[in-house]
Amino acid sequence: MACEKLHSELPGKVTLPSDENYDNRANAYHFLSARQRPQCIVSPSSAEDVSVALKVLRGFPDISFAIKSGGHSPHPDVANTNNGVVINLEGLDSIARSSDREDVYELGAGVTWGKVYEVLSKEKRSASGSRECTVGVGGFVTGGGLTYFSPERGFACDDVVNMQVVLASGDIVETNKTTNADLFRALKGSRSNVGIVTRVDIITHARDNIWGGAIMYPATTEDAQLEAFWDFKSSGIYDPHAQVEVSFIYSAAMGCSFVSNNHWYGQHIExxxxxxxxxxxxxxxxxxxxxxxxxxFAKELSKYGPKDQHAVYVTTTFTLTPTIMKKINSLWNATSATLSTTQNILSVITYQQCPPPPPADAPNAMGFPATSKPHESLIIFIASLYWDLAADSDFVRQTSRDLMDKIEEATKAEGAFHLFKYMNYAAPWQNVLESYGNEAHDALKDVSAKYDPEGLFQRQALGFKL
Structure with missing residues (x-):
């Protein structure tokens, strides 16, 4: 009944399973594990269309809905669903310079970062966006967003100056640090908990070429990599332009492990x-x-990154110590051996620094005070696993969960554990919003109660919930 009502209220913008283009739209997700069969797919072309969809869905409290911008998450029941409705924001794909500020661009929530970078590069500008070109703006920013410029500028959401959002009531409002400021803060790191973001206004900055790329090494360099990363982070000199991702990779297809490091320096310095x-x-x-x-760089990462497989991400955060990475690597090596018989398994772990906190007058939802220094010592860690067969999914997901339990036991034993979980890397079973700390979590609950008093987004919207 919900899909019939949506079809009536939004003619030409609702795709049903019987429609010819349904399969293409239902399968338009980066990973196989996120490709599901929703009851219908709503494709709005404006914030007003999103408002209509939410007003309809309020009348069907037993119908869940998922919100898709780019469809890059590997997890089912995040941006897709088998039992409900998908609101596909890809039609909200505008890119326009703000009439109020020359350095601000207004981005539709469904546009991909690759398209944004193509426009900005012609102006010799860039923005705090995804490091892969196929990722959508909306989900990336509302999940926080790790970027090429995070050591200097923080999470992507920290460079956002305004968001247009559709509330549970269907009202379309603007949010920034002076208008609906509590809602603006909540949207920066909570995804689909208080509204659907339809436009993101983000600061851009003059930037031409930067230094970057990847270096691959044999697995025999592991100790040298860990020592180099420790030296990089413990030197006592924080370079806000330097970013290093150290990844250890096991590939069943290659029959071996190796190391791949991505380095970016956010300045034109060779x-x-x-x-x-x-x-x-x-x-x-x-x-x-x-x-x-x-x-x-974004096109390069997308070209060589995994896709069209089943996948799972799981994350943790810890304070870097001289020995913790070696312990984590040992746990991962044992897990990769356990997974080695899984068809075409690709097992990856990545270490990277946490961004600096937002300024006091523009906080985000993630709980780092302006006076804190997470960028100096905290490491955001992700284990990402990719495989071919749906039949292996339960085994691989449980194995990844077991690995993370062991890793967090090790970080706790070393006094290095940190509660924070980066949403865009988190597994569905991880308590992301609670990981922001009691004060930040309570603030999100207050915003939810204020702007969604009937609990539409807590009851029906899929994803991490309060």
Missing amino acids: NPPTFKRFQDIKDQMTNTMRLETIDV
Whole structure:
């Protein structure tokens, strides 16, 4: 009944399973594990259409709905569903310079970062967006957003100056640090808990080529990699332009493990000395370090990244110590051996620094006070696993969960555990919103009660809930 009502209220914008283009739309997700069979797919072309959809769904309290911007999450029942409705925001794909500020661009929530970078690169500008071009703006920003410029500018949401959002009532409102400021804060890190963001107004900055790329090494360099990363983070000199992702990878297809590091320096500086410790590690298999645009780097990561497989992400955060990464790697190596018979398994763990906190006058939802220094010592960790067969999914997901339990036991034993979970890397079973701390979690509950008193988003919207 809900889909029939939506079809009546939004003619030409609702796709039913009987429609010819249903399969293409239902399967338009990056990973196989996120491809489900919703009762119908709503494709709004405006915030007003989103408002109509929410007003209809309020009348069907037993119908769940998912919100899709880019469809990059690997998890089922996040941006898709088998038993409800998908609100597909890809039609909200506008990119326009703000009439109020030349450095601000207004982005539709359904546009991908690749399209944004293509526009900005022509102006020799960039923005705090995804490091992959196929990721959608809305889900990325409302999940926080780790970017090429995070060591300097924080999470992507910290560069947002305004959001247009459709509330549970159907009202369309603007949110910023002076208008609906509590809602604005809540949207920066809570995804679909208080409304549907339809437009993001984000600061852009003059930026041409930056130094970046990837270096691949054999697995025998593991100890050298861990030592280099420890030196990079413990030098006592924080470089706000330098970013390193250290990844350890087991590939069943290749029959071996190896190391792949992504480095980016957010300035037009060739061979910055801060990366020398990694450059000096020998036996490099490939090295693509060079000066290039963000547009090209994002396309490169998307080209070589996994897709069209089943996948799971799971995350944790910890304080870096001289020994904790070695312990984590040992746990991961044992897990990869357990998974080695899974068809075409790709097992990856990645270490990267946490961004700095937002300023006091523009907080986000994630609970880091402006006076804190998470960028100096905290590491955001992700284990990402990819495989071919749906029949292996329960085994791989449980194995990833067991691995994370062991990793967090190790970080707690070393006094390095931190509660924070980065939403865009988190597994469905992880308590992301509680990980922001009691004060931040309570603030989100207050905002939910104020702007959604009947609990539409808590009751019906899929994803991490309060």
